[in-house]
Amino acid sequence: MTKxxxxxxxxxxxxxxxxxxxxxxxxxxxIVDSAGTANYHTGSSPDKRSIAVARKYGINIxxxxxxxxxxxxxxxxxxIYVMDESNFKNVVKLSRNDKDTAKVKMILNxxxxxxxxxxxxxxxxxDDGFENVYRxxxxxxxxxxxxxxx
Numbered sequence: 001m002t003k004x005x006x007x008x009x010x011x012x013x014x015x016x017x018x019x020x021x022x023x024x025x026x027x028x029x030x031i032v033d034s035a036g037t038a039n040y041h042t043g044s045s046p047d048k049r050s051i052a053v054a055r056k057y058g059i060n061i062x063x064x065x066x067x068x069x070x071x072x073x074x075x076x077x078x079x080i081y082v083m084d085e086s087n088f089k090n091v092v093k094l095s096r097n098d099k100d101t102a103k104v105k106m107i108l109n110x111x112x113x114x115x116x117x118x119x120x121x122x123x124x125x126x127d128d129g130f131e132n133v134y135r136x137x138x139x140x141x142x143x144x145x146x147x148x149x150x
Contacts, residue, residue, distance in 0.1 A: 002148060003031040005077040006107070007087050011036030011066035013123050013130070014083045016046040018107065018137045020054050020061040025145035034064065035073060037090040041066035047123065049130045057134065074100040081107040081144075084118035108136065110143040 006018035015034035023032045044066045045051070054061045071094050073080065080103045082088045088106055095101040108117040119136050122129030 001029060001031060002079070003033070003077045004144070004148075005069075005073055005080045006032070006034040006083075007037060007069055007080060007091055008034075008083040008119075009036055009038050009087060009121060010041045010123070011068070012041045012044055012047045013050050013121060014119050014133055014137070016061045016064045016066075017050050017054055017130075017134060018081065018083070018141065019064065020059040021057075021134070021137050022141040022144060024059050025141055026148065030148065033077070035067050035069040037069050037087050039068040042068055047130075049122070049127055053127075053130045053134045057138075069094070071096065074103060078103065080104045081140075083107060084121070085116060088116075107140045107144075110140045110147075111136075 004022065006015040008015040011034055019032050019034035046061050046064055051062045069091060074095060080091060082091055082104060088104060091104050092101055106116050108119060119133055122133050
């Protein structure tokens, strides 16, 4: 069973959206979870704007709860997708060895290989930012799901 972790800063905007989107594209033979590199929103539900944009596309993420990434996640997950360069650095800083580091990937590299583009954090913006992030993550998750189910 392949286990995938989506990681952003607070685990209330981008990574729960990515979790919900990827889960909607995969069977129960896969485990998808999300976490944040910071502990600002531990135990909190996703941002209402993330919930709304997911709901618009038939995905329910309202039951998810924020949690902080920790070193044991390297043992629990096969692939760790991060949303931006800052989170990439924060996760890699916690890696214990090359095996851990090799699990960490920039999610938009699935769409734009080796470009290291960030998924912008929509938290301080308007609803359009959440729609934009949804579209980016949906495209990346299409590719991830296709590759995982080959």
